[in-house]
Amino acid sequence: MRLTPVSDLFWPGDERAGDLMTQESWLAAMVAVEQAWLDALAGAGVAPGSASLAGLVRGGDLAELATGAESGGNPVLGLVAMLRDRADGPGAAWIHRGLTSQDVVDTGLVLCLRDVATRVRSELRAQAEALVVLADRHRDTLMTGRTLTQAAVPITFGLKAATWLGGILDAAAALDRLAFRAQLGGAAGTLSAARELAHDAATAGGQAVSLAAGAAERLGLAHAAPWHTSRGAVTAVGDAFTACTDAWGRVAGDVLTLSRPEIGELTEPAGGGRGGSSTMPHKRNPVLSTLLRRAAIAAPPLAGTLHLASALSQDERSAGPWHAEWATLQALGRRTAVAASQATELLAGLEVDVDRMAATARAAWVDLTAERGSIARFAGREPDDVDKTADADYLGASAPLIDGAIARARTWLEDHT
Amino acid sequence: MRLTPVSDLFWPGDERAGDLMTQESWLAAMVAVEQAWLDALAGAGVAPGSASLAGLVRGGDLAELATGAESGGNPVLGLVAMLRDRADGPGAAWIHRGLTSQDVVDTGLVLCLRDVATRVRSELRAQAEALVVLADRHRDTLMTGRTLTQAAVPITFGLKAATWLGGILDAAAALDRLAFRAQLGGAAGTLSAARELAHDAATAGGQAVSLAAGAAERLGLAHAAPWHTSRGAVTAVGDAFTACTDAWGRVAGDVLTLSRPEIGELTEPAGGGRGGSSTMPHKRNPVLSTLLRRAAIAAPPLAGTLHLASALSQDERSAGPWHAEWATLQALGRRTAVAASQATELLAGLEVDVDRMAATARAAWVDLTAERGSIARFAGREPDDVDKTADADYLGASAPLIDGAIARARTWLEDHT
Amino acid sequence: MRLTPVSDLFWPGDERAGDLMTQESWLAAMVAVEQAWLDALAGAGVAPGSASLAGLVRGGDLAELATGAESGGNPVLGLVAMLRDRADGPGAAWIHRGLTSQDVVDTGLVLCLRDVATRVRSELRAQAEALVVLADRHRDTLMTGRTLTQAAVPITFGLKAATWLGGILDAAAALDRLAFRAQLGGAAGTLSAARELAHDAATAGGQAVSLAAGAAERLGLAHAAPWHTSRGAVTAVGDAFTACTDAWGRVAGDVLTLSRPEIGELTEPAGGGRGGSSTMPHKRNPVLSTLLRRAAIAAPPLAGTLHLASALSQDERSAGPWHAEWATLQALGRRTAVAASQATELLAGLEVDVDRMAATARAAWVDLTAERGSIARFAGREPDDVDKTADADYLGASAPLIDGAIARARTWLEDHT
């Protein structure tokens, strides 16, 4: 099932996201939801049997489904008709019975988003590993600490890498907290049709809830109360993805500045011809950082759209806010996966000009140690006491801070093998 | 040249935008820019001749170009190589000489955006015409004026249509003010390579400017100073498109509320099976308004991204902000075109339940005329004076306000035949 | 210390937030940070003693500090000068030694934000309690389930209250996850000046870290590595506050719709003259829901600004992004506190018209049970089987879903006594 081109002239690098959140992937995920529900119906003896839905819809059906989606407001009406028409066996007629289209749309999206999160987490692992190496290797690599663009006090590149690492781990923690919940509630979140099918008055709805729990389990998702117009789980995904692009954006900003020729402390990894110019043969543009910064700029408003859709939710299903989520999640999901891959490549191959860092810092040494002088004078010490300290480079607590970041990373990495 | 599916499961109705701002359209527009520049070079005698670029790149080239776009940071490097390789004639080697990739990317986008604006304007015409009819036909159709959700004073549906119309005309005015400018500045906006090619010292750069002006004219675009990092023309497009989705969003909000069964004053046009439910056979959902509201919710953050990209512009070409514009413009452009078409359909077929409007208003008549009573008492008039006025329905200046809106619309329509 | 008016013509209800995040509160919090640091210096024997900073700066100093803040880029330079000038005792000269202004600005903001979170959590408790009552009391209160504005299947108002409750608890969980971290890193996050003061080479920076940990503990904040340009903790606060306004916005949207006179199922609590009109004596506008919806619309873009500031963080201190956070956090913080209070009032006094809910549902009964009929027919049952079920009102699993929400709320309430 392949139709959507997995590359995008408007978003270079898009192919890195592969099948994540393509139209085909969402379609396949929606079919998986119908399958899990049908299996749950059959497993509970409500339906006389199941039916295999594998391969029943193909990429070639997308255009028809998408067109029908406008008429129906979403693509499920057409999908169910196709599946019932094409499936064999006693369960065919039972497809989708008890569900509503939002159940299928939402749970399908959750499956796709979980795939994105899994991919991103794996990239974050690789980034954390690369940063542990950088932080450790460059723990004594003297460089200029810069605040408000100006020279402040000395740092080491290892410390900078450690603070990048802290940002990556914060983003990973946000991702780790995500709960991926199935949405199985029926027309208005009461599971009414499911209970009608179960037709077992004595259980007072309990069996319908069990059906939903069972289908969720088959999909490997958390079971939860229907959330058709309670969208906190959706906004949490957007926030976590944006926390990732924030962390990468910060790294990219540093790389872009520090790879300016006048500074020249960092250089992006050289790829085959990457960063060339259409007219200037000498140029080697920092393309990865540029594209990461692009993602970091574009992500927050998309996460904001999800919050707004949540805030405007109404009734038992929203007319508009819900529909605004789909493409927003797709863009945010794919772009986060693309940026994750680019960030890994950037960090894994980052070139550090240790000599230039030192030379620039030493050239600004009077400024960089002005604070030390003023503190020493304040404390009543002689200037030449300075040279007698172990911290001749005035690096403060850089060493234990680096150690702390590395230790935090190792713990997280071990917990996420 | 066709590859991108012109339908989108994630944005039902997407196919209404047809070829507007597809990858193929942008690619074709970029080729048109190269053609215009090459023709200008040849026309000025700088190049020995031109070459026809028509049909040299195809949809099948998109994947290769998109993949290459990540490496080069944009798709032009690969496009130029393809064109030079495939073109015949003395001009082939002159393709792109004097330009920079941002020139081609930006001017190509401007051509695409102009096509969107043309389409949207034509839909606005149809909407204005429909609203003139509604405002005129229902100038005396009594209905409840509602403020903060509660009954306020009487209005007519014609007046509501007239205020919708005012919003549409304001949006049209924003669109009319857009200038579509070519971007032709060379590597850093100096037209240095163009001047080098022209090699005519005496003109001190003037001939290079003439080349740019000539190419702009061939494309039917305004000639302007290079705007590589001065993006006001881009944000203006985003603002104008969003002004349109705002105006439609407001209409959609009214239709969604007034078509609630408990109110029932408006009904969306019935389409073939539109608005059906996967489980509830009786339902007729207000799908057009729902999808319009979706677009209205999602647009402002995208326009905001364009402003942000503008605000973060730096140097002679930006590393990231510029790149964030492309997909943002595509999404905003296509969605605006889709919504334009849906809004036309909604307004052209809107069903008005005149009797229900009147019945609801009359049932709330005591409330709706409470203001009248208090004003009359204040002015020292007797209650039964009211019945002697010509404005027994307390409609105030509705009539001249409707006339004013219709007159404004007619003027605009005549100016935009 | 009082100067800023705790009311705001531009944001009615602002006074509900009291002293939270006023200029005075932030100033007091910054003084508390300086105090904790000074005490830590003294406690560790680095400084010869502390000094009491209580009452040294007053509201009357605000104008001078604010004016100086432009010149210095932030208000700390002026504040430190004032404190050193006014404090008595051996510690006076030691004020701020070892810190940088961002340490004071950020940790002061964190203290203010924690106060907001505490207030909001207490309101969420009250809301959860009110919703437990509503969900339980109205577990059998039949009403129309509405999707895409149209009648779908029956629900009960208790179920609606239970889904509101679910949203509130999700927001509370987001709030509970927040970590309030002190920012104590010195000029470039190395704690260099602190180490210089400690002047104990053998500890290789360890004592400086201990000083920071000690000051954090005195403030009741978490100790963490410096996060001057790693702003995940800030964005998390914005996201959590917005998760709250989202949840309230959803409730407000339902109340606004359901209190329309044509529906009339809910009414806002009557307050002394609340909701009056300047010209229409009969009107009782849903003011609380209106103002809640206002907050819900305005919050997501502010949270987005925090993400953007995070993504654009650079160097060891950012030039611009960081500065954009302060007023954004203030607006978001105060408004969230205001909305929290309004939401509590709304939920605690919400009037439910049980009879009208039932009447509207019964009037739409054919539509509301169309799904049941089609499911029953599909399952091969006779229409009159329906009346034999215990679920004559077709409420599905509403009962266990309500029970589940109430149980979840009780657990959370017990955990947060």
Add this chain to the structure above:
Amino acid sequence: MRLTPVSDLFWPGDERAGDLMTQESWLAAMVAVEQAWLDALAGAGVAPGSASLAGLVRGGDLAELATGAESGGNPVLGLVAMLRDRADGPGAAWIHRGLTSQDVVDTGLVLCLRDVATRVRSELRAQAEALVVLADRHRDTLMTGRTLTQAAVPITFGLKAATWLGGILDAAAALDRLAFRAQLGGAAGTLSAARELAHDAATAGGQAVSLAAGAAERLGLAHAAPWHTSRGAVTAVGDAFTACTDAWGRVAGDVLTLSRPEIGELTEPAGGGRGGSSTMPHKRNPVLSTLLRRAAIAAPPLAGTLHLASALSQDERSAGPWHAEWATLQALGRRTAVAASQATELLAGLEVDVDRMAATARAAWVDLTAERGSIARFAGREPDDVDKTADADYLGASAPLIDGAIARARTWLEDHT
């Protein structure tokens, strides 16, 4: 009338906006609206006379009005009661008769926004004048053209100033296009109460429209149809203000980069102690650019909130979207005025290090002229032809482009004396 502190610890520099859009200014503007309407009523003979409202409400009334504004949903109810209570003469009882509170709120805001626009335009004049000087003075000041952070081809600082100027003029054009419209429509936009007061059936509403037109004229505002839920004029203000902050943000970004010590081509104007550090005596931080960038980052989401409020407008007055506009406009308005003043100061005193620009460019000369070499070789010329051209510095069309920008500025300046 003064209470709101015209300085803000959370937004350093706020006092530059003076009285613009303070609570007092808005209150005064709303009183002016009531005055104009009352005068119009009296002038038309509808009211028996007017009354002077000058000085009737004071800053000390703000707290009471703001508190009452929550109850009434807006501050007008309380304001009208105060005015009627305190005014003398036959017109006192006629205050506000015929208006609705939204008329007063909106028209008052429009008056405040017009004041902001006037102030900003005057700053834009000063900036354009400064940039004309910079562009002209530095038309031959060689510097490195930078794209994607890397050296591209040579430019002059005059050309950079000219492109900054182009951005400023685009923003000014956006401001010039704004229409400031009075909002005078009565409870539901029908002018019903005004007509009732006029009580002249024969005119069929015409006299009410004349009253509105007359009041608008007294305020110096455009007369237009009521726009209670048609908010294009509001979003246009937000877009224009943001176009300004975009243009300044771009300048600030360039200054921040070019004033990095490793580049050192530009320096912010030295002010009395501006840019100092709390711990590092040598530092001179680029405070103006930092604060400008802050404004540029924070503005787009606010403009987006206005669009969203417009898109969500409903009925004859919106419940929530409208209320979200007020504080958003205040923040956007004041901040734009602050930034306008800071940008003027920055541009008027910008220090240009001509020698360092030249030295850096010459040091990168091989890279900066790589394009020239490749173009020359392509065109079949000898390398040493280069030295024979008048454009030995490969500056392309910089001269005519600078001339064009200056000419455009002069025309605009002359049109806006």
